[in-house]
Amino acid sequence: MARYNVKETEARWQARWAEHGCFEVERDPGKPKYYVLEMFPYPSGRIHMGHVRNYTLGDVVARYKKAQGFNVLHPMGWDAFGLPAENAAIERGVHPAKWTHENIAAMRDQLKGMGLSYDWRREIATCDPSYYRHEQKMFLDFLKAGLAYRRESWVNWDPVENTVLANEQVIDGKGWRSGAPVEKRKLDQWFLKITHYAEDLLAALDGLERWPDKVRLMQHNWIGRSEGARVRFKLTGRDDDLEVFTTRHDTLFGASFCAISPNHPLAGELAEKDPALQAFIAECNRMSTSEADIESAEKLGYRIPVDAEHPFRPGSTLPVFVANFVLMEYGTGAIFGCPAHDQRDLDFARKYDLPVVPVVLPPDADPATFAVGSEAYVGPGTIYNSEFLDGRNVDDAKAEAAKRLETSDRGSSTTTWRLRDWGVSRQRYWGCPIPVIHCGTCGVVPVPEDQLPVTLPEDVDFDSPGNPLERHPTWRKTTCPTCGGDAQRETDTFDTFFESSWYFARFADATGSTAFAREAADYWLAVDQYIGGVEHAVLHLLYARFFTRALRDCGYLAIAEPFSGLVTQGMVCHETYRSPEGRWLYPNEVKKQADGQWVTLEGGAPVTLGRVEKMSKSKRNTVDPANIIDAYGADTARLFMLSDSPPERDLEWTESGVDGAWRYVNRVWRAITECPVALPPVGTPKPDALSPQAEQVVRACHKTILAVSDSIERFRFNSAVAQVRELTNLIFALEGTGPGEAWTLRYGFETTVRLLAPMTPHMCEELWQTLGHTAILAEEEWPEADRSLAEDETVTIAVQVNGKLRATVEMAKDSTKDAMIERALEQPNVIKLLDGRDPRKVIAVPNKIVNVVA
């Protein structure tokens, strides 16, 4: 018998799907839509196992929903701007555009080899001016709407690369590429006003019911709503006030100092005449913000010649410090310190010998003896030592303090957010140019819309560090759209998260001359099911939620939330191997001997087996999907990706697991192509008489259709695979000679093929033909289950005595409780255990269980 020719079969079906435009969709208001989207990849050049997993998950959903009758939009594109392209230019002299487009071509071929159900006509690359011109327009609209602004701000500056780094590109206080300690610098930067939506972005999380709780929680924490109060301290000898933010205004009477950030305007002003303060500030800004450093960093303060008057005690003052632990970015950049009830304030007070006055008395503590030693008391209690606040609990005291601050005009309660506006300027070449012009006379002028897009120049050199746009001989030079005088283009480009914040909308109308036609967006959006890595839980997913709101407010869209359903898949992991010298080894460089010892393939040197870790180049524990697809085919790779772990959990890639998937693919293939029984023709009605075995198989088919549908809906693909395997175990055991068994075999085979089609589509198409069908399976409807046929006539009732299983009885479905109890009490084991006594109580749950309490 001919072996299953995987390569030939898969290529043939991929070509057929393309020929027939199976996955090309148009807006159809008469049909319910379903939009499935996987996070688009950065075109690094080759797909990796994480991609295979991500896109397989999405493809199962897309194919399943299509079979269910939905008009399914399932697109793919390229997140094509970014640093690696510039690195390639620097290291190898390839132009970023060439490098990127070659990578896209290679990866597109690889994805096509996986048999994914994309509408390739909608493919986009974000580095294409036909894409980024629209976001330049969006930016101008944001500018008009007050959602974008320019401000001087403190940024992470890499002194070697001469560029700003995003927070996530700073690792342990050092630039991720240069390794140089990152400095804080004050630069003019463009910002998007994400904080304008802070309240809504937080509140709307509750409505994202099909998002993982974990992601919602992460965004919740990231947005970081904090209820507190602003308090204005009068400064001695000055006209201005010092405003601080606190969440503990109940402890104001325990205040013993105020502290401001080294970047606070007051610090800057005083430093002008104080070289020592200048040096102190410079020192603070050199300090990295990495975990280890913060952990060990000493709390340092610099006493400035200013005192702050206590808002509730006129005439009483507090010393003011510039302190290295106060962040300009949070609150007001200034705090008051209450050492008794804040650990950090306590550390600072002990170091600078400041008073520690407890004002919150823990329950059951004695006010005469309670004292704070080296540990601040942060628990609940009764306020004391606090004049008019005495005797209140913490919450009441906060309310009263806020009221008093308001009446005396010294402050008010307020809400502060951890979320900060999104700085989008990057001093890089390979990004979307920010469409503004700097004019000596008119200032910052937006590029007029009819001059868009502002495209990147192609003749750039990467021979020296920094932004090639800045050095370009002519590109910068332009004329001011307002006054017509000489002016210069902005040389910063957008953060690449800008492109990914709206690409899902572009797919709705990927070739249109506007960003997207409103009717297309209204029909297709929101994305019904979005799938990607959890590493984007905050950044990309939060930016996209913000962007959608901003686009709505600028008239582009009707919706606020871009993704109504979200699944975050786990990582693909693999064992790690090390040579005797401690070098990492690739899986294909080692083998396991019969005695269980791992050795190198060449030379047979002993190999140490390491932990199972995320596939990464540095640990060399990667398996190239191309090799797997070449050896086993896409169906096997897909099946393994789905069958071993639920999507959100990490998946361990194992050779034996892939073999298992491969064996199953072949088993199904052989069972159907080599079936010795002559099957009745397609469409033969169910015979009246079925053997008991056949009856059971038919019932199992109906049950499995229900179970698999439910599993797919709930993203339990591993269970779905298990359920189909269970069914095939039954079907393949059917002899096919008894009454109605040949028909049942056909029915079983067809059910199997249709249920497996979203997971192993190529093989299923082939078998669908083998079974005599001519239509393309990808166009067929999902099988329907008859619920009445899916239910057994009898059920197995568990009989317990005192909660322990002692017998099982077969009974007609829906037997009465009395009948169940009667049967249960007849069981020999039950009689024996009752030993002549009457049961004290008997609980019966219909169709499930009887529990006899002896």
Place this chain on the structure above:
RNA sequence: GGCCCCGUGGCGGAACUGGCAGACGCACGCGACUUAAAAUCGCGAGCCUUCGGGCGUGGGGGUUCGAGUCCCCCCGGGGCCACCA
């Protein structure tokens, strides 16, 4: 340090709302086919057992007729955030 999640056979994992723990698979063992091996097919299997049964979902306690599932404490692993005022 704060917040959150997860601990089930040798392994990956099933068990939706409390109701027969271990589906399905991997690895393993035995058998069939074969001169032999591979492939394939069939069977077995949580642990202990005096073969009656006993013990079992990280450990301890609780609620319940009944707990992998709910509550409290502890241990172990992981994630996110973090001088956040």
